[in-house]
Amino acid sequence: MCFIGHGSFGIITKQIWCNYFAVFGIGTKSAYALMPWVGGVDIALGVLMLFRPMRAIALWLVVWGAVTAFLRPASGEPFAEFIERAGNFGAPLAMLILSGGIKSFKQLFEVINPAATVDDKTMARVYNCLKVVGFFLLMGHGWLNLIQKKGLLSQYASLGFSDPAKVAQFAGVFEIVAALLVLFKPVRSLVLIFIIWKAATELFYPKYEVFEWIERGGSYGTLLALWLSLKQVSSNLTIPFLSKDH
Known part of the structure; x- marks a missing residue:
């Protein structure tokens, strides 16, 4: 989803991408010529x-997702734009950890076995990774709401809210509280609410x-x-960081 969504904007030649190419000293004309190639890949x-x-x-997406996300603050946008996109590089990172990591160059190009057994220590690492990534993506979006990002205010206005700034303030506080709960006290029922919230609010973009x-x-x-792993974690008390001995 991340690759295809991002690639589609390259094919469309999204104007704001020119700012990100400019970080590398690439002019507007060249940027528009390169966008479809980047999108196609x-x-x-x-x-x-x-x-x-x-x-x-997955490894390339970790690197590519982090670099493209960081181009936003590098081009003058708030740093929150970077951490709000933690899912772009955090999800493939969790997948790499879950698959046992990378032990050899040859393994890089082997198909990941979805039926492979995952030990408790690996599951603990995946769980912690998901919590941190979930924290960042919710915190980042909440931060953008609190600083009243123009694009978010436009979304709320287009939905018919008479006071978009107040809506942004409410949404920002909610998302920051959600981020802290995900990091320190994830509960399955609450995480499910956060999934619905995140999936629903990302549909508010007025274009594309x-x-x-x-x-x-x-x-x-x-x-x-994270929601799925919470079920496994709660039913398996031998996971290192959850056991009483640790």
Whole structure:
């Protein structure tokens, strides 16, 4: 979802991408010429990951997702834009941990076995990763609400709210509280609410809303994986960081 959503904006040639190419000294004309190529590679990798999931693709998404997210603050946008996109690189990172990590170069290009046994220590690492990533993506979006990002205010106005600033303040406080709960006290019922909230609010984009929603698949995926892992964690008290001995 992340690769395909992001790649679609390359094909569409999203104007704001020019700012990110400019970080590398690439001019507007060249940026527009490069966008479809970047988008095409993203989409190809997304499709390949769906049908032939390999660690190499997940590893690239960790790097690529982090770099493209960091280009936002690097181009003058708030730092919250970077951490709000933690799902883009955090979800594939959790997948790499879950698959046992990378032990050799050859393993990079082997298909990940979904039926492989996962030991308690690995599960603990995945669980902690999901909590941290979930914290960042909720905290980042809450932060953007509190500083009243123009795009978010426009979304609330388009939905018919008479006071978008107040809505942004409420949403920001809610999301920051949600982020802290995910990090320190994740409860399955609350995490489910946060999944619905995140998936629903990402549909408010007035333009290209479908692609915006798809691109943020890592956000929903992270929270969904956390919700699923909470069930496994609660039924398996031998996981190291949950046992009484630790």
